[in-house]
Amino acid sequence: MDAYTLYGAEVSYYTGKARAYLRWRGVPYVEQTATQEVYRDIILPTVGWPVIPVVRTPGGEILQDTADIIGHIEAVESRDPPVWPQTPLLRFVSELLHLYGDEWLMIPAMHYRWSYNEDWAYAEFGALSAPHLTPEEQYELGKKNGARFKGALPVLGVNETTIPGIETSYEAFLEDFSAHLETHPYLLGHRTTLADFAFFGPLYAHLYRDPTSGELMKRLAPKVADWVERVESGERGDETVPHEDTVHATLMPILERQMREQLPALLATAALYRDWASTAEAGERVPRQLGKITIEIEGCQAEAAARSFQLWRLQGALDVYHGMDEPTRTRADALLNTIGGADLKRLDYPRLKRENYKLVLA
Ligand SMILES: N[C@@H](CCC(=O)N[C@@H](CS)C(=O)NCC(=O)O)C(=O)O
Incomplete structure (x- = not known):
């Protein structure tokens, strides 16, 4: 086959x-x-x-x-075009948005699923795990299997204190993304790239497809729901035109939000990782959680786990940054300064690699 x-x-x-x-x-x-x-x-x-x-x-x-x-x-x-934009600054931005979609939009995605769609999710989990069972049996099985995922809420820092901030932030994100989609069909412009696929994970599976979340998205941000449907349908945009290597102004609020919320968590996680690595051997498995950090979303603070995997996605973005030629780096630095991401320029931690489907110290 x-x-x-x-x-x-x-x-x-x-x-x-x-x-x-x-x-x-x-x-x-x-x-x-x-x-x-x-x-x-x-x-x-x-x-x-x-x-x-x-x-x-x-x-x-x-x-x-x-x-x-x-x-x-x-x-x-090796098909054309590659999933990454072919211009250097946008390539970097696509990796930043990859990090955001994969590792930070997980917070609203998980909050809305488990705070507003819990029973529905159990039924779905059960149906996919054991299609031959009755709906009642599937629900019970789904509840058992889903417990592990619902249990991730405290790991992510989702609790009564942060929920108001998470909801304010998500609604503002929807507004910003909608404004962007007024003038650009996709995150980086005229064609789908890695950034769209990374955003699609949370924005489709949880925030569009889960019924209560989907209603919210369609009501508050029909443009975002339309983008979900377009990406889902395999729409590609115009692949004949190369990207201009500029970050559209309408993307700035999204990147600024990422830096405001996710960057402090990344810096705190990197500090814990450096401590761990100082006594670890090369090839040693990196714990999935490296201790506790404080996260802050729209003024709401909570303790969350320092998730090491975020540093792996971040390493992907930093590798692109460090591989830039001087003129591109100057433009990337200007972008980072503008969006509140200047700390990324100096961020340094021991390299990670993947071995046997797990993260290890390189
Ligand atoms: N970084 C992984 C994440 C995969 C992942 O977290 N998948 C979820 C389901 S959407 C899962 O199976 N999680 C189980 C776990 O993390 O223990 C990827 O991009 O493939």
């Missing part, structure tokens, strides 16, 4: 991202729902821990982590 297989679920954040990318890339693929049997027979024996999406390549290689899936397919298929 020469198709890719995507093991995942409609209800899953990162499956949405991988599916949108695969559809856009136009490679042959089949999607197989990650039932209990798929976890038992395919995911656990290869990846070693329960996670989706997982991709099996036509050659039988197993890929996990959406960035690895995308990077692998981009390299092997």
